[in-house]
Amino acid sequence: MPEQTIDVKYVANLARLDLTEGEEARFSSQLGNILEYVRKLESLDVGDAEPMAHASPVYDVMRDDRRRPGAGAEKALANAPDRSADQFRVTRVVE
Amino acid sequence: MSRSAAKLTIAELQRDLRAKRRSPREAVADVLQAIDSRDGTVRGYLSTDAETALAEAEKADVSLPLGGIPVAIKDLINVAGHPCGCASKFLDGAYTSTYDASVIARLRDAGAIPLGRTNMDEFAMGSSTENSGVQVTRNPWDTGRIPGGSSGGSAAVVANDTAVAALGSDTGGSIRQPAALCGCVGLKPSYGRVSRYGLVAFASSLDQIGPMTKTSEDAALLLGAIAGADPLDSTCLDEAVPDYTRSLTGDLAGLRVGLPAEYFGEGIDAEVRSLVEAAIGELESLGAGVVEVSLPHTxxxxxxxxxxxxxxxxxxxxxxxxxxxxxxxxxxxxxxxxxxxxxxxxxxxxxxxxxxxxxxxxxxxxxxxxxxxxxxVRSLIREDFSRAFEQADVLVSPTSPTPAFEIGENVDDPLQMYLADIFTIAANLAGICGASTPCGFAAGGGEAGLPVGLQVLGPAFAEGAVLRVTDAYEKATGWHQRRPGTASADGGGAS
Structure with missing residues (x-):
């Protein structure tokens, strides 16, 4: 596993989080400890073990292709922080 | 009128309702009254909606499997028309569910009444409920201590007799560990046993919803109502749902109980260890044979x-x-x-x-x-369990290495907090089922002491075998019937 310590500020930006300086310092040290702990996986010989993505056998689940009622616009918009008519009003995304 | 319905089990309340010794409305009113008088200090509930619950009680059909039974719901399961906040400031006061989760729809079909949202670690991330963004929940046995987590609110309200039963969710122990620390029964079903549609997702390959109750019989009743395939959750498997109460035979003749050597190593509180060892002796006297097994990747x-x-x-x-x-x-x-x-x-x-x-x-x-x-490594952990279950029908261990710790004790050390889940986490990784039931009391807190939990793990879809063990143990010992004294929990002023 990589020796490099976690650049908390950089990763927080990837996750769309702003951190205060206090959080940055605290999380750097706490996450550093946690990464140090998980490094124990490095020493284990995993042989040819398959990566396990699901806890149970996975298979495709099919259903009939029939029309079903959906939630509808009013329900979908019921918790909108901001709306305009039948739409979510969002922060501008184009210049 | 005899005892408050809030103090009853599902099975007891069901008998009373069907014999018309009390009405669903009286049962709901009792629970609301219990919350008013005893949740002020414990604060397991985030909110209740008395009006809706009483109105639903009026219409309850007591001939249904859970007809008229009120059930408290962890705050990450959607109940139409009610807030769902995951105990997070991001959602609290800003979100009202527009639909029922599948488990809620099934509870309603079975006649049950959702009553109250219970506190939790924010988005189910934690082992003490101290990560709630809304309020602190206290352990009803010692209000200076944590109730466990993340389903700490559900465990606390069941143990404090301010709920008949509750739903929780378990991603790495979040049902079993708080059940152990509060002295109630908690069952994590196998991955794919219960639909997660309408459960706010934390870790989708690990999350399961399950019952938190006063007895294993109640867990069997509640699981029977919520389990089974769901077209709205493709990870919920199409396996028949047995009548789990038929597994509750009261004896363990011929059952092979495995003790994973790695779950009895260092780091376990001495009293927890001796109580669990005594519990293993009790399982033997009920007819079980004990074998040592190994889970080498623990x-x-x-x-x-x-x-x-x-x-x-x-x-x-x-x-x-x-x-x-x-x-x-x-x-x-x-x-x-x-x-x-x-x-x-x-x-x-x-x-x-x-x-x-x-x-x-x-x-x-x-x-x-x-x-x-x-x-x-997850594959290797699953293979460990597959091999262990060739030698044993169920595995037994402590649920948590220690009894409830004090509020604030571990908040600055997340790694230490993670290690509190050491005996529960592997079951989620392997997708198997497991339950915790009370197995005695360690010194600490008040005179009554602090509850300790016995964990019983079973292979995937062997909930019946797990409940057979916990039920037989409960009937033989009665630890699960102890309740916290009300003196310390009667403060009433905190809300």
Whole structure:
């Protein structure tokens, strides 16, 4: 596993989080400890073990292709922080 | 009228309702009254909606399997028309469910009445309920201590007799560990046993909803109502749902109980160890044979879990962007500022830590070293259990290495907090089922002491075998019938 310590500020930006300086310092040290702990996986010989993505056998689940009622616009918009008519009003995304 | 309905089990209340010794409305009124008089200090509930619950009680059909039975619901399961906040500032007061989760729809079909939202660690991330963004929940046995987590509210209200039963969710022990620390019964069903439609996702390959109750018989009744395939959750398997109460034979003749050597090593509180050893003796006297088994990859389980769970959480929590629901920062400069400020103001420390860790282990250059490696170790952990279950029908261990710790004791050391889940985490990684039931009391807190839990693990879809063991043990010992004294929990002024 990589020796490099976690650049908390950089990763927080990837996750769309702003951190205060206090959080940055605290999380750097706490996450550093946690990464140090998980490094124990490095020493284990995993042989040819398959990566396990699901806890149970996975298979495709099919259903009939029939029309079903959906939630509808009013329900979908019921918790909108901001709306305009039948739409979510969002922060501008184009210049 | 005899005892308050809040003090009864599902089975007892069901008998009373069917014999018309009390009405569903009286039962709901009793629970509301119990909450008023005894939840003030414990604070297991985030809110109740008395009017709706009483109105639903009026219409309850007591001939149905759970007709007229009120059930408390962890605050991450959608109940139409009620708030659902995951105990997060991001959603609290800003979100009302527009639909029922499948487990709620099934409870309603069975005649049950959702009554009250219970507190939890924010987005189910924690082992003490101290990560709630809304309030502190106290252990009813000693209000200076934590109730466990993340389903700490559900465990506390069941143990405190302010609920008949509750639903919780378990991603790494979040049903079993609080059940152990509060002295009630908690069952984590196998992965794929219960639909997660309408459960706010934390780690999708690990999460399961399950019952938190006063007896294993109640857990069997509640599981029977909520289990089974669901067209709205493709991970919920199409396995027949047996009548789990038929597994409750009261004896353990011919049953092979496995003791994983790695679960009885160092780091276990001495009283917890001796109570669990005494419980194993009791299982033998009920007819079980005991064999030692090995789960050789146990020491890697916590590390594996915190890579996989945080990776999945970082993806699942991307949906909380302040666009369609939840809190949105005021007057953002641009869309990135909107995301960053909305999320940063809404999430607490533990949620931020886990999102950052999960983003890190999935990021380019680290994905194979951390995430894929953890997935391989997860395979090895599952194989450990497969081999152990060739030698034993169920495995037994402590649920938690210690009794409830004091509020504030571990908040600054997340790694120490993670290690509290050491005996429960592997079951989620392997997808198997497990339950915790009270097996005695350790010194500490008040005169009554602090509850200790016995964990029983079974293979996938062997909930019946697990409940057979916990039920027989309960009938033989009666530990599960002890209740906290009301003196310390009667403060009433805190709400």
């Amino acid at each position: 020491e890697y389980a916590v590390a594996t879990y915190y890579i996989i769970a945080t990776a999945e959480a970082s993806a699942n929590l991307a949906r909380f962007d302040g666009v369609r629901y939840g809190r949105r920062a005021a007057e953002p400069a641009d869309i990135l500022d909107h995301y960053r400020r909305s999320r940063s103001a809404g999430f607490g420390d533990e949620v931020k830590r886990r999102i950052i860790l999960g983003t890190y282990v999935l990021s380019s250059g680290y994905h194979d070293a951390y995430y894929v490696r953890a997935q391989k």
